[in-house]
Amino acid sequence: MPTKVEKDSITGRETTGHQWDGLKELNTPLPKWWLYVFYACIAFAIVWAIIYPSIPMTGARGLSGWTARGAIGPELEAERQSREPMLAKLRAATPAQIAADPAMRAYALAGGRIAFANNCAGCHGSGGQGAAGGFPSLADDDWLYGGSFEAIHGTIAHGVRNGADADARGIAMPRFLADGLLTAPQVNDVAEHLLGFTGRATDAAAAERGAAVFAENCASCHGEKGEGNREMGAPRLNDQVWLYGGDKASILRSVGYARAGVMPDWAGKLDPAIINMLTVYVHALGGGE
Amino acid sequence: MGEVKSPDRMQAKAVPVSPAPLYATRQKVYPKAVKGIVRRAKWLILILCLALYYAVPLLRWDRGPEMPDQAVLVDMTNGRLFFFFVEIWPQEVYYLTGLLVLAAIGLFAATSLFGRVWCGFACPQTVWTDLFMWVERRVQGDRNARMKLDLQPWTGEWLRKKALTHAIWLGIAMATGGAWIMYFNDALEMTPRFFTGQASLEVYFFFGLFTATTYLLAGWAREQVCTYMCPWPRFQAAMLDENSLVVTYRAWRGEPRGKPKGEGHGDCVDCMGCVHVCPTGIDIRDGQQMECIGCGLCIDACDDVMGRLGRQKGLIAFETLTNLAAAEAAAKPLPPGPARLACGMQARTHLRIVRPRTLLYAGVLGLVVAVMAGSWALRQTTSLAVLRDRAPNFVRLSDGGVRNGYALKLGDKTRGVESYALVLEAPAGLQMVVQDAAQDATGRPVLTTRPDGITQWRALVTAPPGLRLPENVPVTFTLLDAKGRAEVSTASVFMGPKPPESKP
Numbered sequence: 130m131p132t133k134v135e136k137d138s139i140t141g142r143e144t145t146g147h148q149w150d151g152l153k154e155l156n157t158p159l160p161k162w163w164l165y166v167f168y169a170c171i172a173f174a175i176v177w178a179i180i181y182p183s184i185p186m187t188g189a190r191g192l193s194g195w196t197a198r199g200a201i202g203p204e205l206e207a208e209r210q211s212r213e214p215m216l217a218k219l220r221a222a223t224p225a226q227i228a229a230d231p232a233m234r235a236y237a238l239a240g241g242r243i244a245f246a247n248n249c250a251g252c253h254g255s256g257g258q259g260a261a262g263g264f265p266s267l268a269d270d271d272w273l274y275g276g277s278f279e280a281i282h283g284t285i286a287h288g289v290r291n292g293a294d295a296d297a298r299g300i301a302m303p304r305f306l307a308d309g310l311l312t313a314p315q316v317n318d319v320a321e322h323l324l325g326f327t328g329r330a331t332d333a334a335a336a337e338r339g340a341a342v343f344a345e346n347c348a349s350c351h352g353e354k355g356e357g358n359r360e361m362g363a364p365r366l367n368d369q370v371w372l373y374g375g376d377k378a379s380i381l382r383s384v385g386y387a388r389a390g391v392m393p394d395w396a397g398k399l400d401p402a403i404i405n406m407l408t409v410y411v412h413a414l415g416g417g418e
Numbered sequence: 419m420g421e422v423k424s425p426d427r428m429q430a431k432a433v434p435v436s437p438a439p440l441y442a443t444r445q446k447v448y449p450k451a452v453k454g455i456v457r458r459a460k461w462l463i464l465i466l467c468l469a470l471y472y473a474v475p476l477l478r479w480d481r482g483p484e485m486p487d488q489a490v491l492v493d494m495t496n497g498r499l500f501f502f503f504v505e506i507w508p509q510e511v512y513y514l515t516g517l518l519v520l521a522a523i524g525l526f527a528a529t530s531l532f533g534r535v536w537c538g539f540a541c542p543q544t545v546w547t548d549l550f551m552w553v554e555r556r557v558q559g560d561r562n563a564r565m566k567l568d569l570q571p572w573t574g575e576w577l578r579k580k581a582l583t584h585a586i587w588l589g590i591a592m593a594t595g596g597a598w599i600m601y602f603n604d605a606l607e608m609t610p611r612f613f614t615g616q617a618s619l620e621v622y623f624f625f626g627l628f629t630a631t632t633y634l635l636a637g638w639a640r641e642q643v644c645t646y647m648c649p650w651p652r653f654q655a656a657m658l659d660e661n662s663l664v665v666t667y668r669a670w671r672g673e674p675r676g677k678p679k680g681e682g683h684g685d686c687v688d689c690m691g692c693v694h695v696c697p698t699g700i701d702i703r704d705g706q707q708m709e710c711i712g713c714g715l716c717i718d719a720c721d722d723v724m725g726r727l728g729r730q731k732g733l734i735a736f737e738t739l740t741n742l743a744a745a746e747a748a749a750k751p752l753p754p755g756p757a758r759l760a761c762g763m764q765a766r767t768h769l770r771i772v773r774p775r776t777l778l779y780a781g782v783l784g785l786v787v788a789v790m791a792g793s794w795a796l797r798q799t800t801s802l803a804v805l806r807d808r809a810p811n812f813v814r815l816s817d818g819g820v821r822n823g824y825a826l827k828l829g830d831k832t833r834g835v836e837s838y839a840l841v842l843e844a845p846a847g848l849q850m851v852v853q854d855a856a857q858d859a860t861g862r863p864v865l866t867t868r869p870d871g872i873t874q875w876r877a878l879v880t881a882p883p884g885l886r887l888p889e890n891v892p893v894t895f896t897l898l899d900a901k902g903r904a905e906v907s908t909a910s911v912f913m914g915p916k917p918p919e920s921k922p
Contacts, residue, residue, distance in 0.1 A: 258810030271816040368816035415823055415878055
């Protein structure tokens with residue numbers, strides 16, 4: 130600090146005494162109001178730090194005990210409460226009743242779309258189009274376990290071959306070649322016979338031989354003409370929809386080593402109302418019966 | 419300056435000229451009260467504008483049950499704009515745009531005829547500033563009293579009067595902000611919620627925003643808004659020409675200024691009355707200025723003085739520049755006096771209302787009105803949106819057929835329930851089913867509308883096995899009314915697998 134305060138002759142202001150290359154710095158103090166706002170901010174920050182959680186990594190809560198999660202809790206609860214009357218109705222009704230009631234149907238289709246995207250789309254695709262490798266399309270008219278409201282509801286609730294639910298759909302298909310039940314030529318004959326169902330057989334003699342093998346080993350589940358059996362989840366073999374591929378190589382692999390898709394049982398994992406909504410939604414995708 | 423020893427300082431002292439400041443300090447304007455015909459017109463317009471602004475949200479209009487009954491309402495939540503019998507949806511915002519275009523052209527036309535009548539009389543900035551000035555004058559007194567008050571220490575009378583003024587200003591500002599939100603919420607329903615703290619944060623935010631802007635712009639910024647912030651004064655010169663009415667000082671009559679009793683003086687007695695009443699603090703006698711908002715209060719002030727001196731009124735008047743120049747040319751050779759006045763006034767001509775410029779504005783105005791009226795008369799109230807399913811693009815059915823799914827959204831802007839038969843224009847063989855739709859006598863699906871809303875349907879179109887179609891087939895969904903006329907058509911496509919390449 131200079132001992133004597135120097136005044137600038139042009140502006141009449143005091144200088145700070147600092148000098149660079151002959152230029153002197155004027156002393157321009159902060160406005161008082163600015164300073165008071167600054168002090169008020171410091172005071173505010175201290176009070177804030179005491180009341181609200183402010184110290185990172187320590188888990189220390191402020192005096193008020195406020196937490197972000199605690200603050201959003203009532204909002205989520207209010208949301209849940211606002212949905213509850215409709216969900217209670219959806220829980221009490223059967224999917225068929227829901228589909229018949231315009232208000233419930235509209236709610237179920239909108240909510241079902243979201244629930245489907247959250248839980249089902251991973252395997253069955255965003256529009257229920259299915260995916261290669263055994264994830265069936267839900268938009269077509271071919272159903273392994275039935276396309277009625279009851280059947281769809283049962284499949285969603287209990288799942289398929291998940292080993293967790295006693296009522297799960299599907300039984301295991303024998304691995305005819307791997308377990309030595311059929312010989313390789315027999316499997317080939319059966320495959321030719323299956324191709325013949327849709328008029329694609331290349332070897333009439335083999336298909337002829339395969340008919341006998343099919344009647345003996347396959348018809349009990351898949352039906353004499355390959356019409357399938359929904360009770361067991363034995364797919365229809367005389368249509369154009371092939372879950373694991375309809376070319377001969379895929380069919381040989383399916384007969385020889387068997388196929389068995391799995392699906393979780395959603396009862397207990399999802400609210401019954403959500404399962405009902407999903408049922409109505411899947412039914413409306415295009416294949417509902 | 420003996421204490422300055424530094425040679426640098428001495429050198430600095432040798433250049434005493436300081437550069438022009440970048441920022442001008444505002445000279446506070448203390449407009450004086452004035453009485454007269456212009457002032458009365460301004461009060462009338464002010465009362466009309468404010469009454470319109472505050473009362474319109476209270477007007478009711480019956481639209482039937484479950485519909486808002488506020489005559490003018492912008493319903494942001496439900497996406498509807500109500501204006502008496504008009505109700506538009508968000509995608510029809512061009513009607514609002516059209517109104518704004520109309521307002522702009524109307525403003526251009528009014529400006530080319532009568533100058534800055536908008537600025538001087540009807541602009542919200544002018545209206546609210548006028549109101550605030552009235553409050554100020556009632557509490558603190560007229561010009562001289564206010565100037566004296568501002569020089570007093572910040573105690574006692576000063577504090578009392580200033581506090582009262584600002585309290586009333588804030589009250590008016592809050593009413594302004596409060597009325598604003600009523601255009602976006604039902605006024606009768608929102609008012610109790612607003613005062614009990616149950617309104618939404620948006621409502622309080624916009625209330626605060628419009629309260630703050632009203633208070634700051636009308637109480638503090640005032641003429642600075644017109645001079646520095648508003649773009650309109652900057653480009654309105656393009657609408658004005660020498661045949662537009664503007665507030666002018668008839669210099670040919672007033673100059674040279676001087677004492678009323680002096681010899682050889684014009685009619686201007688240099689009383690400064692016009693300057694003292696000016697809300698923007700300018701001197702109209704300096705000629706046309708950007709700061710002049712054309713409010714005409716100086717006319718009242720001058721007419722008052724002329725009347726008291728027994729001289730003809732209209733030294734300052736709404737006048738065209740053409741007339742001003744003609745009068746000046748005629749009167750110039752004559753010495754000040756009644757002869758010069760009569761000569762100058764005689765040289766004037768009538769206001770030319772019909773000019774190429776005004777015809778152009780009238781033409782454009784008529785054109786826009788015609789376009790808007792036409793589009794309103796032909797307004798389509800039924801809409802059909804067709805959204806083809808993308809996942810999956812198409813579904814292969816078990817019999818080998820191909821199916822496409824479509825979401826149909828049927829919108830109806832009227833309040834009745836209509837039924838339409840849906841037909842598909844597509845290559846023969848394609849069959850359509852609409853889920854949950856009733857069927858008419860000929861088996862066509864019947865879609866019904868919802869009043870003032872959208873109904874959603876799902877159509878499934880199937881190509882039977884064996885039907886050979888290209889990958890993409892254009893199809894059209896058409897709604898037929900009861901008489902079989904096409905109400906609305908929407909095009910889409912039907913997609914299938916790529917057909918096998920035909921062998922040559």
